[in-house]
Each structure stands twice: as C-alpha cells, then as structure tokens.
Amino acid sequence: MAGRLPYLKETPAQTAGPYVHIGLAPATAGLQPGGPQPGAEIAAPGVSGRRIRIEGTVLDADGAPVRDAVIEVWQADAAGRYPHPEDPRAHEVEPGFNGWGRVVPDLASGRFAFETIKPGPIPGPNGGSQAPHLTLWLVARGINIGLHTRLCFADEDAANAACPVLARIEPHRRPTLLAAPEQPGPPPVYRFDIHLAGPAETVFLDI
Amino acid sequence: MPGDFYPRDRAWHPPALAPAYKTSLARAPRRPLVALGQTLSETTGPVFGPSGIGPLDHDLLRNHAGDGPPIGERILVHGRVLDENARPVAGALIEVWQANAGGRYRHVNDGYLAPLDPNFGGWGRTLTDAEGAYVFRTVRPGPYPWPNGVNSWRPAHIHFSLLGHAFCQRLITQMYFEGDPLVPRCAIVNTLPDPAAVERLVAPLDLNAAEPFDALAYRFDIVLRGRRATPFENRPEGS
Numbered sequence: 529m530a531g532r533l534p535y536l537k538e539t540p541a542q543t544a545g546p547y548v549h550i551g552l553a554p555a556t557a558g559l560q561p562g563g564p565q566p567g568a569e570i571a572a573p574g575v576s577g578r579r580i581r582i583e584g585t586v587l588d589a590d591g592a593p594v595r596d597a598v599i600e601v602w603q604a605d606a607a608g609r610y611p612h613p614e615d616p617r618a619h620e621v622e623p624g625f626n627g628w629g630r631v632v633p634d635l636a637s638g639r640f641a642f643e644t645i646k647p648g649p650i651p652g653p654n655g656g657s658q659a660p661h662l663t664l665w666l667v668a669r670g671i672n673i674g675l676h677t678r679l680c681f682a683d684e685d686a687a688n689a690a691c692p693v694l695a696r697i698e699p700h701r702r703p704t705l706l707a708a709p710e711q712p713g714p715p716p717v718y719r720f721d722i723h724l725a726g727p728a729e730t731v732f733l734d735i
Numbered sequence: 736m737p738g739d740f741y742p743r744d745r746a747w748h749p750p751a752l753a754p755a756y757k758t759s760l761a762r763a764p765r766r767p768l769v770a771l772g773q774t775l776s777e778t779t780g781p782v783f784g785p786s787g788i789g790p791l792d793h794d795l796l797r798n799h800a801g802d803g804p805p806i807g808e809r810i811l812v813h814g815r816v817l818d819e820n821a822r823p824v825a826g827a828l829i830e831v832w833q834a835n836a837g838g839r840y841r842h843v844n845d846g847y848l849a850p851l852d853p854n855f856g857g858w859g860r861t862l863t864d865a866e867g868a869y870v871f872r873t874v875r876p877g878p879y880p881w882p883n884g885v886n887s888w889r890p891a892h893i894h895f896s897l898l899g900h901a902f903c904q905r906l907i908t909q910m911y912f913e914g915d916p917l918v919p920r921c922a923i924v925n926t927l928p929d930p931a932a933v934e935r936l937v938a939p940l941d942l943n944a945a946e947p948f949d950a951l952a953y954r955f956d957i958v959l960r961g962r963r964a965t966p967f968e969n970r971p972e973g974s
Contacts, residue, residue, distance in 0.1 A: 536958045540932040542909040547840045551832030588761040602902045612779035628781035670758030672749035734768035735777045
C-alpha cells in the first residue's frame with residue numbers, strides 16, 4: 529500500500545435539470561426576487577468597443593431546438609482585458625464592463641440573442657496572442673456536466689489563423705466555433721448555433 | 736501568480752451519454768472533448784461582491800413569504816466550499832433552486848399536480864465567507880415523479896450552482912438527503928459511475944447545527960477544482 533495524497537476530489541456534477549431558470553434566471557421562471565436578472569448585461573451602454581449582437585439556437589442530435597438551456601458568457605473587453613485580479617491589466621477595464629453574462633434561450637422557440645462588445649485579442653501561452661473569443665458554458669436537462677466551448681469570429685481571418693488555441697482543433701471542425709456575420713446592423717449581427725451532437729457537432733472543450 | 740488548475744477527472748463525473756437517463760441520448764456530444772491548455776480565459780472568471788446579494792437571498796423560508804412561512808420541514812443546509820488543495824474558496828457565488836415540500840417547482844414548465852406554496856419561491860443565493868462557509872434556510876423539498884420511465888421518482892434534492900474564482904471551476908450539482916430510499920433508484924443519480932461520488936452528494940443530518948425548536952440541519956461540503964502553486968514552466972530560458 530502507498531500513502532495517501534492530501535488532495536480532495538472535486539464534487540461530482542449533476543444535470544441542471546429543466547427548472548434551472550429558477551436558480552440562474554429567476555425572472556424567466558416567473559419569479560421576481562428583486563434586482564436585475566443575474567448576468568443581464570455583459571457590457572453597459574457606453575463601454576468602449578464595437579457593439580455586436582449574437583443570435584443562435586442550441587440544437588440537439590436530431591436538429592431540434594433545445595428550449596430549456598442556460599448559456600453563460602465570459603469574455604475580455606475590446607482591448608483583451610478581463611475584469612479579474614489575475615489579469616495584470618484589470619485596473620484598466622472600464623466601469624460597466626462586467627465580461628460575464630447569462631443568456632436564456634426563449635422557452636418556446638429555443639432562440640437566443642444577446643448584445644455585447646467584440647473582445648480584442650487576448651494574451652495567450654508563451655507570449656502569443658489568442659484570436660478574439662467568448663468563452664461559453666452551457667447547461668440543460670439531459671446534459672450531465674456543463675459544456676465548455678468558445679465563440680470566435682469568422683471575420684477575423686488573420687487572428688484566427690494565428691491563434692495557438694484554434695490551431696489545436698482539427699481544421700474541418702474549426703468552423704463550428706466561428707460566428708458568422710449575418711447583418712451589418714447596427715449593431716452587426718453574428719449567427720452562432722450550438723450543435724450538441726449530429727454531423728455539425730460543436731467542438732466542446734476540456735479546459 | 737498561481738498555476739494551472741488540475742485537470743478534471745472525467746471518469747469521476749457522469750459521462751455525457753448515460754442511456755438510462757433518456758434525455759441525455761439526444762443531448763450528449765458524441766465526439767471526445769478537445770483538450771486545450773488553460774489560458775487567461777479559463778483561469779479568470781466573474782467576481783461577485785456582497786453588494787449584489789440581498790439580506791434574505793439565502794433564506795428561502797422568508798424570501799418569498801407573503802402572509803407566513805412556507806409549509807414543510809424547516810431545515811438549514813450548511814457547509815464549506817474548498818478547493819482540491821483543501822483551501823477555502825472565499826467569495827464563491829452559490830445559487831440554489833428546489834421544489835417545495837410537496838415536490839412542485841415554481842416554474843412555468845412544471846405541471847405536477849402537487850400545489851404551489853404561495854409562500855415559497857424555491858430560489859436562493861449567497862456568497863461564501865472567508866472560511867468558505869455558507870448557510871441556507873429552507874424547507875426540505877418533496878420527491879416528485881418525472882417522465883423518464885413510467886414510475887420514475889426523483890429523490891428529494893436541492894440544485895447547487897457554483898461560481899468560484901475561475902470559469903474553469905464552474906460547477907452545477909445536486910444535493911440529496913441522508914437515508915432517502917429514492918437515491919439509489921434514481922437514473923440521474925446513477926449517471927455517476929462511482930458509488931463514492933454518489934456518497935459525496937448525500938448530505939448527512941447534522942444535529943449539532945440544528946436550531947432547537949426551529950430547524951434541523953444538513954451538512955453539504957463542496958469541492959471545486961484546485962490549482963498548482965506555481966505556473967508550469969514551459970517558457971524558454973530568459974523569457
């Protein structure tokens with residue numbers, strides 16, 4: 529017998545179930561606990577950057593819309609800075625930029641839409657730079673552990689081509705992470721559907 | 736600056752595809768997760784302060800009460816949030832949701848015949864303190880039927896959502912109650928491959944923490960991912 533290491537094991541995950549809105553988006557469930565819906569605003573109006581709108585649907589293996597998901601967004605500001613103490617440039621982030629949001633697809637149609645500002649390139653490993661991206665996390669009934677993925681922008685060819693993180697994904701699957709410009713706006717609209725399974729299955733990440 | 740977070744033990748968590756939990760069939764990714772090294776995007780995350788939390792947010796006995804307290808067994812649920820290095824996670828946002836004592840959720844999509852309780856919302860949130868400790872006051876939720884099989888029942892449970900210090904620590908789970916005979920019969924519980932993992936989600940009765948003549952107590956400690964003390968050195972000399 530060997531000795532025991534002192535580490536604890538992470539608490540195991542369970543599905544968020546169909547009533548996730550009560551906890552994460554109470555107004556959607558019909559509850560009004562006071563105050564705004566948590567994560568309602570990623571970037572307040574007036575925060576520097578190009579305002580954009582992301583629209584899409586979460587789809588299951590049959591291509592049917594998933595109408596009871598909740599998506600969270602975590603992103604940097606237009607200069608690639610996170611409002612977090614470990615970002616050395618956090619003190620430069622403007623007030624009103626939260627970087628975090630909750631996106632609740634419509635309970636009837638499954639369509640979601642949210643506004644934010646387009647993030648800048650983000651410092652990457654070994655002094656490199658990552659393509660502008662949003663970090664996404666998704667839960668729903670039938671999903672046993674939250675799914676992480678990234679949203680990058682199809683109109684950032686040069687930055688995407690140089691991104692060391694995108695480079696680790698098979699080229700034929702990279703388009704599943706690219707939001708496509710759809711309308712010039714304002715604000716410009718990008719389309720980003722998330723395919724949980726099926727031929728166009730989105731790349732999900734072990735981070 | 737601390738280093739990377741320890742990799743998630745995917746064999747300990749439920750697999751995406753767990754056929755006995757039927758909904759997972761249409762919603763499970765079939766391809767392997769792509770492993771990426773952690774960057775600032777994964778090791779940072781939203782920071783929450785006490786200003787966003789109301790004084791009754793952690794008290795489900797009172798935060799939706801109209802003319803009196805909700806019906807049901809009054810309980811405290813308390814514990815600590817630690818990381819895998821056994822250090823407290825301070826300032827973690829915990830959000831909970833649950834059915835009422837009859838097993839009914841206050842949600843537009845719940846049509847179970849058990850009645851809503853006008854004095855119970857089933858929603859709460861709190862921040863952990865400097866020691867990682869938290870407490871909620873609530874009623875014990877009821878079990879309820881769900882359409883997985885023809886006679887499937889969820890054990891009594893409380894949903895927990897945790898936001899720690901980094902987005903890669905994000906976790907949602909469910910807490911069950913010691914002694915509930917429905918726990919081993921539940922297809923969602925049984926998505927967990929290891930009985931030791933199930934045990935981690937079953938909160939024991941904690942009589943020492945009960946409030947005499949008020950509420951029983953259950954203890955639920957939670958562990959989020961931990962990280963290396965120092966960055967992994969993968970940079971060339973001198974950079």
